[in-house]
Amino acid sequence: MIPEIGHFSLIVATALSFLLAIYPLIGAKINHPGMINSAKPLAIMQFLLMSLSFAVLAYAFATDDFSVGYVATNSNSLLPIQYKISAVWGGHEGSLLLWSLTLAIWTAAVAVFSQGIPKVALARVLSVMGMIAIGFNLFILLTSNPFDRTLPYLPLDGNDLNPLLQDIGLIFHPPMLYMGYVGFSVAFAFAIAALMAGRLDSAWARWSRPWTLIAWVFLTSGIALGSWWAYYELGWGGWWFWDPVENSSFMPWLAGTALIHSLAVSEKRGVFKSWTVLLSISAFSLSLLGTFLVRSGVLVSVHAFASDPARGLFILAFLIAVVGGSLLLYAVKGSEIKSRGKYSLFSRETFLLMNNVLLIAALLVVLIGTLLPLVHKELGMGSISIGVPFFNNIFFYMIIPLAIALGVAPLLRWKKQEADLRPLFKQLAVCAVASIVLAVALPAIFADKIKIVAVVGFALAFWVIITSSLEVYIRATHRHSFVSGVTKLGRSHWAMVLGHVGLAMMLIGISATQNYKIEKDLRMLPGDEVVFADYLFEFERIGEANGSNYEGYKAVFNISKDGKFETVMKAEKRSYFAQRSMPMTEAAIDWGVTRDLYIALGEQLADDSWAIRIYYEPFIRFIWWGGLVMSIGGLLAVSDRRYRFVNKRVAKAQSLGQE
Amino acid sequence: MNPRRKKRLSIALVIIIGLGTMTGLVLYALKQNIDLFYTPSQLVEGLGEDKVKPEIGQRLRIGGLVMPGTVTRNMEDLKVSFVLSDDNGGLVTLEYEGILPDLFREGQGIVAQGVLKSANVISASEVLAKHDEEYMPPEVAEAIKGIKHMKPEYGNETK
Structure with missing residues (x-):
């Protein structure tokens, strides 16, 4: 009886997501306040029902209800309780339910924590999220229902959870990753809603930015956690295998990283707007592509559980609908977006543009490397595989310009650098020399051989650390003494510093393990x-x-x-x-x-x-510590007082307007 | 040319040069790192309609079933060799030094990455059998249609 409650609430949640997708959107069109205001309660109701559904499945696992087919294939009465709970998302059906639950969590969070946003805009955003929910909930109900019974011949005991997944890292890895994947749906919804309304201003970028940052933090820590798990659990001593499944989480990360940088430019300077919209669409589309690749069974890996072609087809159709629909909207409405503001060649904007170009180039490389074997096979040209050196070589060459630009960008001003660039070049030259010296010294101390590739990696890492420190010093001593100035730096400034230093730490870890392992x-x-x-x-x-x-x-x-x-x-x-x-x-x-x-x-x-x-x-630990430092940086950026302050001010203005 | 156009032109040039370099790099790296997949019969008889056989020294991937009774270990070190087969009768010997994956068994489907040493001997650098006993890599399953997948014996040797 109890599993049916879960099934039923999933059905009702799906019905609510239909309402959420249609009702507030029409309200926004005809400007009907009642319909616009319905978005928030609908989002919250949908969240409550999805939680109930998920809780019921967890309860079935905890009580060893093997009459539920999904429990029987993924759990066992001897399994320790914490793994019974994590087994809820150990298989295909449950992990999709988690996906949908995550989406409901994000939708409700956007509904509750967006007081500063005009109600009409919010209604559109929640509607778009409702549309995504329809797709996933239908997918679960039609092709992968976790509540299917095995009655009347129920097994005495379950098949047990895959032993690889019986691990603390795997309790947290999928939920974190999903929070990241699905979190990009918020940025996506904001972008689509803005396109629908034909209004893209810096306010839009400011609303979208904290959500995107939180999603990025989850994705970063989720990937780092997965890498750490693979390291200690698989017994191969590696931390990244360029496995197609890893790649499909890395692609949204690259797009998301480009997006948080480009959003910053859009918010502060009002430029790059259409590019930011395109990135918002790409980041979420790549999350969907990742889900498709992993869940459809076209890939061979530890993560691929489903090999039912109907499932693959459904996700593919959904993917095409989302990507095609949003790109069509972009094509029609995108030309209305106008970016104002000029910037000169040697400005922070140009360097951030470079960062974006390089990140997208990296993304394309991973995309080619992941999809080429699939395409090759589908065209009947035989099976091929793309070796790990392909990715390693290309990333080695691409990280060089990326890290160099990353060191310079924070030292530049927005819009235009002052005419005399010589003092800056002098400082940069000193930084470069110092980085190279340190990069040679490090392997000389801990290893007996000095390898060029490793030295390049270390030099880039030290370059980023030194230029970041220089930037903090310059910024802090701008008006105050260093000590008082350094405490006055905003959180979002520290966020940038930590994000970059985190990357540098990763570079140290990667260069050291890859060359001296x-x-x-x-x-x-x-x-x-x-x-x-x-x-x-x-x-x-x-x-x-x-x-x-x-x-x-x-x-x-x-x-x-x-x-x-x-x-x-x-x-x-x-x-x-x-x-x-x-x-x-x-x-x-x-x-x-x-x-x-x-x-x-x-x-x-x-x-x-x-x-x-x-x-x-x-x-090797520096790789995951780097990921951790980057995530902390992201959290600091979200907690910057700018967002709270602005939200309060806007809310105040709004309430005054209503009176 | 006014400064604005000049700026745009230089940005465009940088991007074009960058993309060009990258495309070249990607194509070069791809050429170096694409490995063709063979089954034992394809390796022996040649691949496709033209019956293209791999050259000696070529890097490749191979997938097949480990023939029962062919796994021989060296008593001094970790060298091991075994024969891979499929339903079309191709037999290929694999040589490997190192630890075999946990799921390596006689009768099991595996995929290996290696270099062709002679017409039907491969020196493997990596042997993969990552999945449970019901699982067979799709490439192997496809190539060996018809052959019955033998379940491994659960004996004392696994303990």
Whole structure:
């Protein structure tokens, strides 16, 4: 009975999304206040019903209701409770329900937290979000209903959650990523609503900007979390594989990053407006494309659960409707957008334009690399795959101009730099020299070889850090002493600094691991020793390691350096009861600021020896810390007082106008 | 030419040069990094209507079923070799050094990336079998239509 409540509330929520898509939009057209005002309660009701539906599914998981087919395929009575809950989004149907719930959350949030926005504009925005909700809710109801029953032959126990997904990282990774993906629907809705109304001013950019930033923060942290999970869970010691699924989350990120920069220009300077609209459409379209690629089963990966062609076809049709419809609207109405304001060649605008061009170029490269094998195969030219070096090589060349421009841009003024550029060039030359010196010094200290590719990466990272610090110094000492000036910098200014420094930290991590990582597969007997990157690894013994729903082995290693004992590392191999044929490697990781040691246990070989894989990964943590710093930067930007202040002021003006 | 046009022209030039460089770079990188996929029979007999055989030293991907009883391990190190097959009778030997994936079994479909050493021997740099026992990579499934996918034995060797 209870699962039917979930199903029913999903149906009602879908009906509400139809109302939300039609009613306020007509209201905005004929200027009917009642219809315009209906948007907010509809959005909130839709959110409540979606939450109920989701809660019911979670309840079915928590109570082991195996009469629900989806629960039976993705859970097991022995599964620990936290994984029962995360198993709700461990499969295709549930993760789509999460997608829809996320959309309902964003819609309700926009409805509640947008007091500063005129009601008519808000009604249009919520309507557009309602249209997206229709697509996804119908998709769930028609092709992938998570509440389908297995009655009357219900299984005694479930199939268990894929062991790869039984992990803390996977509890948070999908919801974060979805918040990001779906969050771009807000920027999309704002852009479409503005196109419909034919009004694109800097107020529009100001409304859209905090939402886009929050979505970007979620996406950034979601991707970073996924990368961290892949690193410690898959046992391959890598942090990014250019897997099509990873790429399909990276593409919206690139578009979103371009968008937050271009929105900043549109808000502050009133230029780039039509470009910003196009980016808003692209970011969300790429999120949909990502969903299509992952969910339709056209890709081969850990993430691909669905291989039902009807599902793929539905998402494809939806994708075409959204992309085609919005581009058509853009084509018809886009010419009305006029950007005022001029800027000279050497201005911050030009450099931000360069940033956008480079980000979109990177996006196109990833798009080609991801879709080309699919197209090639569909055209009957045989299966191909595009190797990882393709992406690595191109990104190496593209990051160089991006990082250089990124260092210079914050030092420039909007509109026009003063005539005499010599002092600026002098400062930049000093920064460049300092970066190169540091970039050579870093590998000289921690590694025995100096590799050019790594030095380039380090130099770019230091360049970004040094120029950012210089910019903070100049800005702070503009009118005050450094100490009092530095406290007066606004949050959005710190946001920019953190965003850029975060990227620099990532660059350090990437350059170090890609060039100085050491990897070895070994055949070892208990008692064997091996010296590896100055560390002595002693394979002490092998023991048993059993858990509530698995049994396994663990290999114990003693690690010492220069004759001094450092730590004990335990690498495990697990075999889950419900899915015996899928043994899992639980890698042992000894983490540190400058390096990670990583041991993965392979299979047992004939003579009691074990296959063992050891990695030495310098500075790898900087990659995820960089992601974290970038996300904090994004949060700071959202919390900038400008948005709160403006909202209050507008709200006040509005309430005065009504009286 | 007035300064405004001059500025626009220089921006346009920069973008065109940039895009040109990028296209060149992408095409070059693609040429270097596209790997064709073969099944064992395609490798032995040639691919497509023209029966194009890969050259020795060429990088490629291969997918097929691990033939039961052919997995031989070196007792000293982690070198291992096995034979891949499909329903059309092609047999290709793979040599690999390192740890095989958790899901590697006899009778299982796998995909490998490697370099062709001689007519039907491949030196693999990567062996993939990422999925559960019901899963077969679509490329393999397509190429081996008809052959019954053997479920792996759950014996003591997995413990």
